[in-house]
Amino acid sequence: MALVTVTPPTSTPVSLSEAKEQCRVTESNHDGLITRLIKAAEDSIESYTGARLSEQTVQLELDGFPSGCIDLGVYPVTAITSVLYDDTDDVETALVLDTDYWKNLGGMYPALTAVESWPATKYGKPASVRILMTVGYAASADVPQDIRHAILLRVKEYFDNAGESVTGAEIYNTVSSVDSLAHMHRRIGI
Structure with a gap:
């Protein structure tokens, strides 16, 4: 069994401005990085839940x-x-x-x-x-709010810890929060 993407999504569940606000970034010099982090966070949540979030x-x-x-x-x-x-x-x-x-x-x-x-x-x-x-969901507003929040937390986690391999309570708490937000949307193998 293979699931192949034929037409990729043209939007994301969270906007660049929402992700910048979550990361407390006001300048635009990190826009490229944050845009990539949104995609990485979306992919992470999709992998965890078994859902496709964007149409x-x-x-x-x-x-x-x-x-x-x-x-x-x-x-x-x-x-x-x-x-x-x-x-x-x-x-x-x-x-x-x-x-x-x-x-x-x-x-x-x-x-x-x-x-x-x-x-x-x-x-x-x-x-x-x-x-x-x-x-996938036709509009970002259709994506469940807890999933959108999990994506924003994951973006902030990636942004704050870019290139670092530090383990500690703060990183663990973020991972735990993301998992708890996304858990009720997770497909369990049948």
């Missing part, structure tokens, strides 16, 4: 259909664009919503379920099933 297009690639439902592996999923597979003759075929599969896009574990059963795919072919979907 983007991704493709889930499977080496065949499972015996049950397909866990889409990420949330929030806002749209399924296509479900394609390579049949036993290696012909690309599209599945049809409500004819071949049902979708349940709500919650942290969005999934697809076969109406009857999943079709056979080309044996041994990698990525013989491809699900193209839109994921």
